[in-house]
Amino acid sequence: MIKNSGIKLLRARLHTRSRTGIALCLLLLPLTASADLTNGLVAYYPFDGNASDMSGNGNHGTVNGAAPGVDRHGGAGNAYSFDGVDDYIVINNADSEFDLINEDFTFSFWINSNDSEKEQTVLDTESSGWNGWNIRYGMTACSNTFCLGGKGVGVASERALLNTPPQINEWHQVVAVYSEGDTSLKGFLNGILDETTNIDLSFTSGVHDVLLIGAQSTSGSRVFSGSIDEVRIYDRALSAAEVQALYDLEKPDLNPVGEMQFRPLAAGGNNSFFIKEDGSLWAF
Known part of the structure; x- marks a missing residue:
């Protein structure tokens, strides 16, 4: 089950390395910068x-x-x-x-x-x-x-x-x-x-x-x-971007927006998909 993380855009990639086609890792790449919220x-x-x-x-x-x-x-x-x-x-x-x-x-x-x-x-x-x-x-x-x-x-x-x-x-x-x-x-x-x-x-x-x-x-x-x-x-005075980053860090978890089901994946292949910003649609 994948939750809507609040990140504006996610790109995910599944890597498979076995004959069974089992996904070995799910990599989520946020397109946002992190903030140092310990400074000051x-x-x-x-x-x-x-x-x-x-x-x-x-x-x-x-x-x-x-x-x-x-x-x-x-x-x-x-x-x-x-x-x-x-x-x-x-x-x-x-x-x-x-x-x-x-x-x-x-x-x-x-x-x-x-x-x-x-x-x-x-x-x-x-x-x-x-x-x-x-x-x-x-x-x-x-x-x-x-x-x-x-x-x-x-x-x-x-x-x-x-x-x-x-x-x-x-x-x-x-x-x-x-x-x-x-x-x-x-x-x-x-x-x-x-x-x-x-x-x-x-x-x-x-x-x-x-x-x-x-x-x-x-x-x-x-x-x-x-x-x-x-x-x-x-x-120190935090910037507006740092305040938003702090809120994103501490905010309550959102309820799951849906489930993803996968058909058998090709062994040794790379399988990519994208999630829309609102988390409502995913496409292969």
Whole structure:
């Protein structure tokens, strides 16, 4: 059975080397370039049964109440579920790694919220004097979609990250890309650019004690209600092509579009076929 891989064009070739005509290999050749999605990666939390940082930088998290949940692939224990009351994940000593003053950055995560009627936190570094940065969901100031806020020098700045509110009870990838050079903030939903705005985030240095996932504070304010997975933080601005490549890497598997049945193949021959872009037709 062959699945639609999401690659725009596939060329497949079957090689046979025996008298029985049994195919020994199926070679799929994607006509797309790969991206280095580890470059600039500060922290990466795949949440595969724990809150370990898999970037290699040692920014491991401690789980407080959040329970292992089902991820977007249907895998049990491969995401974290937050109860909307007092669950969160905390990364201590986050000051140096997540102090993003005057820097390009990218935040990426998958969410499945079950409540769009309250303000919820996905990521937050606010600690001393309301300084730091955050990403929240369901804020009226941002049309009940995602807000990215940066606070420093006593001045708060918040902007809508997306124009399209994600549907609740569904998995979505959200990516925020900030370029300090032109103060542009770009929001991507499921790999597609959804909003662009200009904002000076004014992040303040030296005040971030912790990074929180799923809550604004350890006291349980603005707690996320639903599931979070695949959190990534970069210290650079990913390009639109890299964001799309990241979505393609992490997106749920598609259902099979059909089956292919082969008649006996000629021994020692090469047999080629092509699959249309939408996966709906194959021809010999």
